Amino acid sequence: MTPPTPRIVVPSSARKGEVFTVKSIISHQMETGLRKTEGGETIPRKIIHKFTCTYGGTVVFGVDLHEAMSANPFIEFSLVATESGRLEFIWEEDGGGVYSVSHELLVEQ
Amino acid sequence: MRLTRREMLVSACCGSAAFAGSLLFPPSAHAEDEALNFVERTLGRQATMSDRLRLIMPAVFPTGYTVPMELKVESAMTEDDYVRRIRVFAPQNPLVEVVSFAFVPGRSIARVSTRIRLAKPQDVVAVAEMNDGTLLMTKTWVDVATNGCA
Helix, strand or coil: CCCCCEEEECCCEEECCCEEEEEEEECCCCECCCCECCCCCECCCECEEEEEEEECCEEEEEEEECCCECCCCEEEEEEECCCCEEEEEEEEECCCCEEEEEEEEEEEC | CCCCHHHHHHHHHHHHHHHHHHHHCCHHHHHHHHHHHHHHHHHCCCCEECCCEEEECCCEECCCCCEEEEEEECCCCECCECEEEEEEECCCCCCCEEEEEEECCCCEEEEEEEEECCCCCEEEEEEEEECCCCEEEEEEEEEECCCCCC
16 A cells, blocks of 8 residues: 655745645545454554644644544645745654645745 | 224324424424534534534435535634644544544645445534534434445
8 A cells, every 4th residue: 555645735925925825635534443354353543643834943833633534645835935045844654654745935035 | 994073083193293393493403402412422512503514415326336425614723713623523433533633723725525435325414623623513404325335
């Protein structure tokens, strides 16, 4: 099975003070812990339970995901372009898996 | 057996009493009370229904596995007036808590989009916590054709 693959769509630049949109997605089964195998055994829960976005080292947006989030969780959100810097997107999985993507944003005056 | 006039009168009275009852307690007021009570039981605090918080979902959707959901709050998102977080609940799901979004004033906007699982048709409930501790809530009815939690 391919490992969870995260992807981000975000502009490469923005004007200072402008609001820009980020689309994030990670391929993940998001096993709810409610399904059973044909033999009747419950398939244990395994989901991405946290998503964090940092900008220039500060957390600017965060999400706590529970079992009722769809598979391949898609989250679209909007940030304010404050200064040029690195955006980091981090997904944390049950069991300790961590996946991340980063992006350098250029902010013009 | 023929219906007697007495039997017809009794059933007519019961029918009109039920009709009058449904006018006094319309389904919309009842559903709102249920949502308010649900939030109070779940969060231990009272929330107020508010139009500032918008929960946008399709009224009808063919699958319960990936129901689109958009949330937005009318807020300046400055230190004086901002949304700390928005929590979403599906009271008819086996596990009712769906997701919680946290925002930062001056950095993120109180607007998000995602996709959620719904087990059956229900009122999805959203609660926004403001910087001053106020809880705003709203709900929207979504009719899904399949159980997205199975």
